[in-house]
Amino acid sequence: MDTREYGEVGAKRRQGKTMNSASHDVHADDGGAFLMPRHSAKILSVRELAPGITHLVLEDAYVARHAAAGQFINLYTNDPTRMMPRPFGVSAVEGDAITLIFAVVGSGTLDFSRLRAGDSIDVLGPLGRGFDMSRSARYVLVGGGLGIPPLLYAAQQLMARSDADSLALLGYRDIRYADSTASRYCDAVRSIDESEGNVITLLNRHLGGLDGDECGEGKSGETIILSCGPHPMMKAVAQWASAHAIPSQLSLEARMGCGFGSCVACVEDTVEGRKKVCMDGPVFTADELGWAV
Amino acid sequence: MMESLQTDPAGTGMRSEASGEEGRSPRAETPGTDEPHTGWRHGTVVAGVRWKNPVGTASGTFNLAACGRYYDVSAMGAISTKGVSPVPWEGNPTPRTAETPCGTVNAVGLQNPGVEHYLIDELPKLKALGATVVTNVAGHSDDDYAQVVARLADSPADMLEINVSCPNVSHGGMSVGTDPLALFRLIGRLRSISDKPMVVKLSPNVTDIVEIAKACVDAGADALSLINTLVGMRLDINTGKPILANNTGGVSGPCILPIALSFVWRVRQALPNIPIIGIGGISKGEDALEFLYAGANAVEVGAASLLDPVAPLRVAHELESLLDSRPQLAEKLEKGMAW
Numbered sequence: 011m012d013t014r015e016y017g018e019v020g021a022k023r024r025q026g027k028t029m030n031s032a033s034h035d036v037h038a039d040d041g042g043a044f045l046m047p048r049h050s051a052k053i054l055s056v057r058e059l060a061p062g063i064t065h066l067v068l069e070d071a072y073v074a075r076h077a078a079a080g081q082f083i084n085l086y087t088n089d090p091t092r093m094m095p096r097p098f099g100v101s102a103v104e105g106d107a108i109t110l111i112f113a114v115v116g117s118g119t120l121d122f123s124r125l126r127a128g129d130s131i132d133v134l135g136p137l138g139r140g141f142d143m144s145r146s147a148r149y150v151l152v153g154g155g156l157g158i159p160p161l162l163y164a165a166q167q168l169m170a171r172s173d174a175d176s177l178a179l180l181g182y183r184d185i186r187y188a189d190s191t192a193s194r195y196c197d198a199v200r201s202i203d204e205s206e207g208n209v210i211t212l213l214n215r216h217l218g219g220l221d222g223d224e225c226g227e228g229k230s231g232e233t234i235i236l237s238c239g240p241h242p243m244m245k246a247v248a249q250w251a252s253a254h255a256i257p258s259q260l261s262l263e264a265r266m267g268c269g270f271g272s273c274v275a276c277v278e279d280t281v282e283g284r285k286k287v288c289m290d291g292p293v294f295t296a297d298e299l300g301w302a303v
Numbered sequence: 304m305m306e307s308l309q310t311d312p313a314g315t316g317m318r319s320e321a322s323g324e325e326g327r328s329p330r331a332e333t334p335g336t337d338e339p340h341t342g343w344r345h346g347t348v349v350a351g352v353r354w355k356n357p358v359g360t361a362s363g364t365f366n367l368a369a370c371g372r373y374y375d376v377s378a379m380g381a382i383s384t385k386g387v388s389p390v391p392w393e394g395n396p397t398p399r400t401a402e403t404p405c406g407t408v409n410a411v412g413l414q415n416p417g418v419e420h421y422l423i424d425e426l427p428k429l430k431a432l433g434a435t436v437v438t439n440v441a442g443h444s445d446d447d448y449a450q451v452v453a454r455l456a457d458s459p460a461d462m463l464e465i466n467v468s469c470p471n472v473s474h475g476g477m478s479v480g481t482d483p484l485a486l487f488r489l490i491g492r493l494r495s496i497s498d499k500p501m502v503v504k505l506s507p508n509v510t511d512i513v514e515i516a517k518a519c520v521d522a523g524a525d526a527l528s529l530i531n532t533l534v535g536m537r538l539d540i541n542t543g544k545p546i547l548a549n550n551t552g553g554v555s556g557p558c559i560l561p562i563a564l565s566f567v568w569r570v571r572q573a574l575p576n577i578p579i580i581g582i583g584g585i586s587k588g589e590d591a592l593e594f595l596y597a598g599a600n601a602v603e604v605g606a607a608s609l610l611d612p613v614a615p616l617r618v619a620h621e622l623e624s625l626l627d628s629r630p631q632l633a634e635k636l637e638k639g640m641a642w
């Protein structure tokens with residue numbers, strides 16, 4: 011983004027009273043002010059966390075101040091011919107530094123993996139409705155593959171809370187790239203790779219009462235599952251949770267045309283019809299999705 | 304990261320960092336909502352309707368609940384809303400979008416909550432904010448279009464934009480918009496239902512755009528908007544299958560700009576007096592100006608609004624500066640003339 015010398019017009023502020031659409035206003039604390047549009051951010055570091063997985067840190071005071079766990083940001087490549095947004099869950103916030111962890115799967119993520127400290131990149135966000143962690147509870151973070159990054163930020167926020175515990179149950183294809191970060195934030199971390207099983211194996215093992223609930227009940231009696239991973243995995247998690255009478259929140263993925271609610275490209279079927287993953291989600295409850303059995 | 308925004312003068316209609324995290328104080332208030340917006344220096348007139356500036360949002364790339372959080376939508380020349388159908392439509396399966404160099408291919412399939420919802424939700428909210436509203440109308444059949452236009456006839460919508468050019472629905476849409484006789488019948492029928500300024504949105508997926516444009520004008524259309532998206536597709540070379548669930552979709556973005564310009568130019572050559580809204584690949588003020596020189600009286604910004612919510616307002620401000628140094632063009636626009 012270059013200069014914004016736009017003159018004096020368009021001066022009226024948003025009038026909250028007439029909008030009445032703020033069900034998922036990203037940050038109500040801004041009162042009537044407008045959200046930050048797409049803007050440029052500086053890359054602080056880029057490194058390979060594991061083969062094919064990039065750990066990228068960028069400096070963005072606005073996103074840092076406002077991002078909630080489960081929300082995402084759009085990155086835009088510096089190649090003007092590749093215009094579409096690439097959404098990534100916020101994985102950590104430290105000061106003004108935002109961490110993203112992503113797999114290199116296509117042209118955009120390849121570009122991002124080659125950025126260097128000092129480069130700039132366009133960002134929009136934070137976007138979407140994140141996890142609801144308002145209750146005092148034990149939060150079980152069930153992550154699969156590249157669904158784990160947003161759960162790390164949830165764990166980071168839960169760590170600061172005296173009324174909540176966190177247990178991470180993480181499933182990988184092979185390399186357990188997030189275990190060490192998760193153990194910094196979570197009260198307990200259990201992980202598994204495909205040679206041994208999946209997150210349902212972990213849920214049965216650690217919450218299902220088979221070997222006793224070895225990770226403990228937590229400070230409050232209530233357990234809430236927060237999950238992010240491949241679609242079939244989350245469906246299975248939602249069904250497992252409802253069979254065990256545990257509420258679950260699932261963070262979905264969708265191909266996005268905008269990421270902020272304008273184009274209706276990113277829909278998911280819910281019990282109330284087709285909803286936008288980018289604005290009504292990406293986090294939905296199992297009940298909203300009709301995934302509870 | 305925000306140096307560029309710090310220089311932003313107050314009152315641009317969008318957030319500026321200089322206005323502080325509280326973000327409120329420096330913006331001047333615009334009194335009332337029905338008063339003419341006097342801040343813009345160069346307006347335009349389309350089919351008798353005054354736009355505060357010549358730049359609108361393009362249908363399907365604007366949603367009030369989404370965009371109203373980022374800028375003062377009433378500052379736009381006009382807001383063309385998402386196509387509305389008589390009853391809610393659930394649209395196509397996903398994926399609905401794919402990338403292509405300098406553009407996107409989409410097949411949303413006109414998912415929308417229906418005209419009844421529109422009449423109690425987005426339309427009154429937009430009017431309360433002071434926006435000039437172009438209501439985009441969708442249908443699967445002539446009866447569908449007629450039903451929606453009838454419901455909108457005494458609504459506060461400023462203009463109707465009849466979308467006979469959507470490539471992503473199996474009936475109606477583009478199949479009407481590519482047949483001059485069918486189009487003449489449809490527009491004639493809609494004309495008899497409502498006196499509202501009526502724009503017909505044309506498809507570029509035709510051999511002879513002039514024939515189509517003339518059919519609309521002969522049937523009583525007050526203005527034309529063009530172009531809608533071009534039929535296109537992308538395939539995933541790993542699976543060998545189309546990326547879009549609908550297989551094909553509509554191409555939009557900067558890659559279609561030269562095509563759109565040529566359509567506007569051809570229609571303007573053939574029809575010197577009909578108001579034209581130019582659409583296709585506009586992402587900066589210069590693009591908008593190019594459309595005005597091709598013969599458009601106004602423009603709409605589509606795909607660019609999906610890549611930055613404030614893009615249409617930015618284009619409007621950029622065009623304003625360009626018109627400052629082109630007083631003759633600016634004067635013609637104010638008088639509702641194109642060339």
Ligand SMILES: Cc1cc2nc3c(=O)[nH]c(=O)nc-3n(C[C@H](O)[C@H](O)[C@H](O)COP(=O)(O)OP(=O)(O)OC[C@H]3O[C@@H](n4cnc5c(N)ncnc54)[C@H](O)[C@@H]3O)c2cc1C
Pocket residue numbers: 082094095096097098099100111112113114115116117118119120156157159160262263264265266292401402
């Ligand atoms: C809310 C959300 C959060 C995400 N968080 C993460 C994360 O933390 N870490 C991570 O590794 N990945 C994450 N993803 C997936 C990530 O967005 C895609 O892997 C990435 O966009 C691929 O871009 P590409 O240019 O490399 O692929 P290309 O195939 O070149 O991309 C072409 C287009 O398709 C889109 N696309 C391709 N694959 C996906 C996909 N799986 N999901 C959505 N859009 C896709 C791209 O955004 C782009 O617009 C997230 C997706 C969503 C929706």
Ligand SMILES: Cc1cc2nc3c(=O)[nH]c(=O)nc-3n(C[C@H](O)[C@H](O)[C@H](O)COP(=O)(O)O)c2cc1C
Pocket residue numbers: 267273361362363364385386409411413439466469504530531532554555556557559582583584585603604605606607
């Ligand atoms: C996601 C998306 C949805 C659209 N929906 C509509 C619609 O509902 N009605 C319509 O007339 N045009 C619709 N269009 C077409 C645009 O209004 C515009 O004509 C086209 O995209 C070309 O302009 P652009 O290159 O600036 O995007 C849509 C376009 C996109 C990208």
Ligand code: FES
Pocket residue numbers: 265266267268269270271272273274275276277286287288289
């Ligand atoms: S991606 Fe555009 S509405 Fe969700």
